[in-house]
Amino acid sequence: MTDDNEHRQVRDGANIADNFGAYQTASKDDYHRVLASGLVVLDTSCLLSLYLYTPQTRRDFIGTFSAIGPNLWIPHEAMQEFWENREHIVEEATKLSQRTSDSLRSLEIKMLMEMQTWGRRVSLSTDQLDSLENILSRAVEEVQQKILSTGTRNDLSEARDTTRDPVLRELMGALEKNVGPPLSQSELENAIQEGQRRLANKIPPGYMDRNKADRSASGDYIKWEQTLREAELRSRDVLLITADAKEDWWRRSRGRLLGPRPELFEELAERTGKKLFMARPDTFLRLASNLFSLPVTFASVDNVLTVEGSEVNIDRRPETHDIHARAQLIAMAYSEYLSKRGIETKPATQDQYGSFTANINGACYFFKFRSAATVLRVDMLGSISQAAQQEGAEEGVILSDAIPNPITLAILERNGVAAIWRAADKSWSGNAYADQKGLTASS
Template sequence: MTIDTSTDANVRGLFDDFGAFSTPTPADFSSVLTHGLVSPDANVLLNLYRYTEQARADLLSALGALGDRLWVPHQVLVEFWRNRETTISDARSTSAKAAEEISDHSTQAVQTLRTWANRVALSDDDFNDLRDRLTEIFEEVRKKIKEVGEGEWQHIRHDTSTDPVIAKLESALVGRVGSPFSPEDRTTMTALGNKRVADRVPPGYMDAKKDGDGAVGDFFVWEQLLREASRRQCDVLFVTADAKEDWWRKERGHNRGPRPELTAELRARGGGRLFLLSPKQFLEVAAPVLRLSLQAGSVEDIERVERIEARDTCGGWTREALDALFHGLKYEGYTNRVDVIRYAADAGGEVEAELVYDLCDYDDDRTLRGFTKPIGRISRKLQGQGLIADSAVQVLKAEYRNGPGPASGFTVHPLLVPLINSGGDEEES
């Protein structure tokens, strides 16, 4: 006998309570782009100042083509205006700083050449020839950096009346920005946001250490987005360059979609399905749906900016730099260090000393003193090559929980755990 369950409220399906685990299809994205609510985060708008001119134009065209589906939470513009001038100054100074560093490297290279020439008694003519060729190459690179920088920024100004980014945004956002909280509502939402941060309720708890109302900024964006989605009763696509775990569901370091808590909260507030995309993904998905013709290199440039931002959120490291570290350790015969780092990351960031002995097949009487030195030395080399930031965090650190004496274990920096777990070219065979 067949049981009719069509009216049974207690009968559930595979994705009824687990919508966040359903991989979006092209049809899903087409639907939300043409009938849903599409909202960019503040970092998406600010990154317009970091892209090349063509990438900037393509992303602005995509936002403009959304029409009334485009909607921006008021808090997004609060953060945009708060950070706009700093973003412009930082981006504008990038080329000048790079050109200055190239000049410094040129001076150092000539000094190194001079020291070597003196030691091998190189003739003055040969030295002068090598020096001139060396400085010519550095000068050529410096001029190219300056030329590119000035070309990209010749129209960008702090003055909003002459800033082409502001001109495009102003026309695209007319009537498409939400209202601010009332003073009373803001007080209530601030208290609620701080409680959510303390309880690690997404989004925003990863910003707990930010000053002022920075810790509740993401919650403000989310709450305003929830209210508009509830009013429209539609699906939501949130475009963000934020890759932190309080927005994304992470699987071995990869962003697999929105946090299940966010999906459930949107549903509970009367909205539809929640989608999250990075700016690069948004441009790739939106182009065919909105019938946009992207310029060559736009997607790649947006991806470049995302990689830089990922390094900033991964303790100064990138996937490329981490692979270089692992390759260097293996090349020098320290494969066991890679094994320990991977094991610790997979275990949540810690590994006990006893397990290190097992992983490295060490005798019990061997000391672990200096175990992290090869890691530190190669890391400093990568800093010198510019592969990691000068402020890059220490990959593996010895812990002494039992006081002075032998290390009790080792820890991988929390910011690096997702990056290590994401695998890469140097994955274990």
């Protein structure tokens, strides 16, 4: 009798990671490889955000363009959107402080009215009420003056004139031949129709723009089609840099951006046989500065993260947001302390919330904030060492705003972890490991 197995066609099985590349975490090496030899695509949002950064951040960001060179590419549609929205963003940048100051004035009037109503109901004397109103008015006026003095963008005061726009001047120097060609009229009409079809069927990208006019609603798809064509022509992996955090571009979980939508990853793979990577502007700046050894400051990365809205990358719980804010503040303070000692710091390439590396006394260290609640967790101590290895550092160092007690010090000592904390008098202290390595001293 013939065994049924003889007639059964046997096929080799696939690895669990095969055909599921969209769900795999991109490594630091992946990003470095695509930055060095892939197609690095800038979205409209990256270009327009240059008007919102500080001048130093803008120079640092544009400096990465020259380092990447001809591998940097901008879809024609993205460039068109930039020019269409440039004047609006310039006005937004130059008038934001004044509008905020005016809004405070409106709020002051409402507060004074509420105070007067309250004063009458509790039978407050005129003198008492006048005294409280004066305190409020002086406080609001002081805040208004601070807003106008620190937030006014004098560098963009003449930016409406394209010949006096510092952003355009710097971009033109860095992007001489980096913009792709437009679609032909027939190709554009087909792309608009396809964009409308995708919008109606919630197929990425672009369906989140359904409230825009016909051409604008298809803008994301037009950029995507132009990117697919360029990637196919060059036969290279793609790294898309965008500040757009909408769900029709990103695979998300609990507010965190995990990578490109699987549909986009697979579409590029089918058209080109290549891989799609995505990064936010702050991640891009960290990665590029590390790969090309650019003198990008921690403050620049923090500025980008602030402008783009770090909340899209983090847990939405208020207590978690507070921890991340403290992390950035403590990391920035220690980074500035090291800078005063003549020690250069570089933002970490993958880790967020203020992590950075620095070469001190011939050794490279990776610094990361830990709150009092997590500093003793064994898995957290292990993650510090793992992150340090990924950043090419010899050792991980904990930064904290909580002075450790004897038990904490003993656990850190047992695990061989250096730790630094900020004292109330703003001096930096450390455990024995940190002191031995020259990481702490009075500031």
